[in-house]
Amino acid sequence: MICSCFGTSSVLQKRHDKHANESVQTEEGDSIAKTKNFTYNLLVGATNNFHRSNKIGRGGFGTVYKGVLKNGREVAVKVLSAESKQGEREFMTEIDTISNVKHPNLTELLGCCVHGRNRILVYEYLENSSIDRALLGFRKSIKLDWEKRSAICMGTARGLAYLHEELVPHIVHRDIKASNILLDENLQPKIGDFGLAKLFPDNITHISTKIAGTAGYLAPEYVLGGQLTLKADVYSFGVLALEVVSGRSSGNTNYGCGDKLLMEWAWELYEEGKLLDLVDPELEEFPKDEAIRYMKVALFCAQANASRRPMMSQVTEMLSRNVRLNEDQLTPPGFCEGSSRKSGMVSKNKSSDTTTSHQMSSYPITTTEVAPR
Ligand SMILES: Nc1ncnc2c1ncn2[C@@H]1O[C@H](COP(=O)(O)OP(=O)(O)O)[C@@H](O)[C@H]1O
Ligand SMILES: [Mg+2]
DSSP: OOBOOTTOGGGBOOOOTTSTTOEEEBTTSOEEEOOEEOOHHHHHHHTTTTOGGGEEEEETTEEEEEEEOTTSOEEEEEEEOSOOSSOHHHHHHHHHHHHTOOOTTBOOEEEEEEETTEEEEEEEOOTTOBHIIIIISSSOOSOOOHHHHHHHHHHHHHHHHIIIIISBSOOOOSOOSGGGEEEOTTOOEEEOOTTTGGGSOTTSTHHHHHHHHOGGGSOHHHHHHOOOOHHHHHHHHHHHHHHHHHTOOTTOOBSSSSBOOHHHHHHHHHHTTOGGGGSOTTOOSOOHHHHHHHHHHHHHHTBSSGGGSOOHHHHHHHHHSOOOOOGGGOOOBEEEOOTTSOOOEEEEOTTTOOEEEEOGGGSOOOOOSSOOO
16 A cells, blocks of 8 residues: 655655655655656657657647657657646655556556656556547547456446545546546556646646536536535546447537437436447447446446445446446436537436526636545
C-alpha cells in the first residue's frame, strides 16, 4: 500500500531533482520513489522534435505524441497545454505521487520533464489506443467480442476500485470517459489521466471541455453543484459501461431512437423490458443474461441520487458474479443533456413522471478536492 503525500508538498523532507528514481521519506517515514526526470533534449529526440506525424491526439490537458526512447521503448509523451496551478515543487510532488500509483488497470507514468514553462509527462505507450477509437469511432479499429468487452468493463472497474478504495489517500479521477480507457496489447484496459485534473484550475482545460463536449459522462450533482465525490466517477463508469456494451458513444444522440441521450434511452428500454435492444448490433454472439446484468449495473451506477450508487468494489462484484440485483432498489438516472439539445440538467422521476430541469449556466462549476466516501 502506498501512503502518499498527495497535495501536501511540505511533508517531503528532501528532493534531488537531477537524480532519477531515488526514494524520499515522508514525515510519516514512508518512502515514495521519485519520478524519473527526462531531459527535454531526450524527448525532442524521442518524438522527432514533436513532429506532427508523431502526434497521437489532443485532449483537455494537452497534446500527446508517440515517442521511442534510445533503448527502443515506445512511450506516449503528453505536453501539457494549460498552465498548472502549482509551482514546480508542488507540481513535482503531485507527479511523484501519481507515478507511484501502480496497478494492472492504470496507465503507468514513467516520468516527466519540466523545461521552462513546459511540463511534459511520459507514459507507457498503449498500442491499441483508447476505446473511443477502438470501439466508438467512425473507423472502429478493433473487433471486440463480448469477452473482450466484459474484460474492459471489469478491468476499468478494478482500476477505479483501486483508486477509490485501496489507495490512501484515495483519488477521484474526475474524467472517466472512453478516451481515457486505453487498451494494451492484450486489449486489457488501463485507465489514463488519473490524478491530473487536480493539477489544473477547474475553470480551464478538461472541465470546460467536458461541459462543451462530453457532458454525457458527468454526474448531475457534479455539474449542478460541483459536488465531487467518488460517486461522480461511479456515474461516469455507468455511462462508459453502456457505451462498451452498446458500441455507441454517449456524445451522440442519433441512434435512431429520437433525440435521446444514451443513458436516457437505456432507462426507457429498461422500463419497457427491452434492454437487449441496446446491445451493439455488431456483437454476433453474447450471453444475453450477462449483457443485461452489465446494463443494469450501469443503471445502478448512474442513479440520480449519488448515495444510492454502489462503490466500485461492489460494482466489480456485481459484474463478476451472477448475483441477483435488487432491482426494487433501482431508481432512475440523472443526466446532463448534451450540446446537441438545449443545455440543461434533467432528472426524470419514474413514479411521478415529472421532469425537473435547471439551466446549467446558472450554476457555477466549482469542484472540491477529494471528498469523503
Ligand atoms: N499512453 C497512451 N498510449 C497510447 N495512446 C494514448 C496514450 N495516452 C493518450 N493516448 C491517445 O491520445 C489521445 C489524447 O489523449 P489525452 O490528451 O489524454 O486526451 P483526453 O482528454 O481525450 O483524455 C487519446 O484519445 C488516446 O487515444
Ligand atoms: Mg486522456
